[in-house]
Amino acid sequence: AQTVTQSQPEMSVQEAETVTLSCTYDTSENNYYLFWYKQPPSRQMILVIRQEAYKQQNATENRFSVNFQKAAKSFSLKISDSQLGDTAMYFCAFRGKKSSGDKLTFGTGTRLAVRP
Amino acid sequence: NAGVTQTPKFRILKIGQSMTLQCTQDMNHNYMYWYRQDPGMGLKLIYYSVGAGITDKGEVPNGYNVSRSTTEDFPLRLELAAPSQTSVYFCASSYDVPGGRIQPQHFGDGTRLSIL
Incomplete structure (x- = not known):
């Protein structure tokens, strides 16, 4: 069975700075997909970014990017220029x-708070 | 398009009561899912369906039933509500072609259910 581990229950970042969620x-599979979803207080589940395992290039969506390390089975999310709405x-x-x-x-999940 | 619509948004049940959580999507997606999210946790899959007339158990199916008589609708039924079923329930859908690229799931806004 697959498991997904997020070791940071809570993170905090100053507005306009960069933060990385691990x-x-x-x-045991070789072909799979990884996603980051955002859930604001409104409770919606919003897709932030996706990565296909067979692609070596890290996915990027505007201020959001990933560091995908397939051998290490690591998939971190970097948020640049953090905004209050982040x-x-x-997840x-x-x-x-x-x-x-x-x-x-x-x-x-990791609860991210962006400080003004 | 409305996307994935869940009703009701909130509900309080007494122990032993039954109810149906409604989910409908207007995107002609073939795959539909039901998840539950307990406080401070990620989502866990209850049931899913790969098309009309086909359903399968997820990770936590006990105490629930589903049906998929149409492509659009995927109701979740609780027969004998128990306090352990207090949770937020999310319905999701996606369009997937067997052997093709996996598509991201689109989520409804959730139903907050309390069993007292």
Whole structure:
């Protein structure tokens, strides 16, 4: 079974600075997908960024980028120029194509607070 | 497009009561999912469906039932509500082609359910 670990329950960052949220996972699969979802106080689950394991290039979406280290099974999220609206819970999620079927496996989340 | 719509947004049940959480999507997605999110935790998959007439258990299916008679609708039924089912429930959908790229899941706004 796949597991996803987020070792930072809470993080804090000053507005306009950069913060990195860590995520590690365990899998025996070679082809899979990784996601970061944001959950603001409104409770919506919003897709931030996705990475396909067979792609070596790290995904980037505006101020959000990932550091994907396949051998280390690490998938960290970097938020540059942090904004107050980035305050939210962030969940790392894994989805494989074989043994895990079609389900997303989530980590326990990191609560990010952006300070003005 | 409305995306994924869940009703109700909030509900309080007494122990032993039953209810159905409604979920509908207008994106013609073939895959649909039900998750629960307990306080301070990530999402756990209850049931999922890869198409009309097909459902399968996720990680925590006990105490729940689902049906998928149409592509659009994927209701979740609680037959005998228990305090352990107090949680926030999310419905999600995606369009996936077997063997193709995995697509991100689109989430509803959630239903907060309390069992007293």
